[in-house]
Amino acid sequence: MLKDILQKTIISFAKLRSEVKGRKIVNFTQAFQRARYIVVIMPRKIEQFLIAYEMLKDIPSRYNITVIATSDFKEYFTIKRYRYIEVGQDNISIFGLPKKNFVKKLVLFRYDIAIDMSFEFDLFNAWLCQELNAGIKIGFKRDNADLFYNFQLALSRNIDLKSAYSGIINTLSIF
Numbered sequence: 001m002l003k004d005i006l007q008k009t010i011i012s013f014a015k016l017r018s019e020v021k022g023r024k025i026v027n028f029t030q031a032f033q034r035a036r037y038i039v040v041i042m043p044r045k046i047e048q049f050l051i052a053y054e055m056l057k058d059i060p061s062r063y064n065i066t067v068i069a070t071s072d073f074k075e076y077f078t079i080k081r082y083r084y085i086e087v088g089q090d091n092i093s094i095f096g097l098p099k100k101n102f103v104k105k106l107v108l109f110r111y112d113i114a115i116d117m118s119f120e121f122d123l124f125n126a127w128l129c130q131e132l133n134a135g136i137k138i139g140f141k142r143d144n145a146d147l148f149y150n151f152q153l154a155l156s157r158n159i160d161l162k163s164a165y166s167g168i169i170n171t172l173s174i175f
Contacts, residue, residue, distance in 0.1 A: 129149065140152065
């Protein structure tokens with residue numbers, strides 16, 4: 001219950017912050033065509049992570065890929081195919097958000113596209129996606145998604161995880 005109250009408070013803060021910052025208009029066709037650097041924020045639940053991990057190989061090879069995942073999944077990134085950034089407990093604030101010093105390190109590198117692969121809403125991942133300096137921020141459509149993503153994938157109620165992740169990966173090829 002306390003976690004729900006905290007999340008609602010943070011969402012309210014995000015709404016206020018969004019109004020103050022304003023929205024940047026993005027030409028998605030140009031942005032996708034020019035994009036070269038992608039950051040993929042992996043789900044923190046194991047069953048979602050495993051399916052999302054399998055879908056990484058389907059990202060077109062023209063992209064340079066950075067993957068952000070919890071330290072629980074670091075053994076999956078021993079192959080140097082992706083640049084791996086580990087999220088440890090010391091990177092998470094008491095409010096469940098990314099710590100400022102962690103975000104500062106990430107924004108030193110410019111990403112063209114940020115993808116949040118969390119199938120269910122994950123405030124940490126959504127906030128991190130929104131904080132990154134990517135022109136395109138992709139996530140699944142859900143309540144308050146407008147606060148964090150400027151490109152959202154709507155899903156039918158009975159879609160399976162693999163199809164959902166495939167839909168996100170396929171958006172990289174349609175422009």
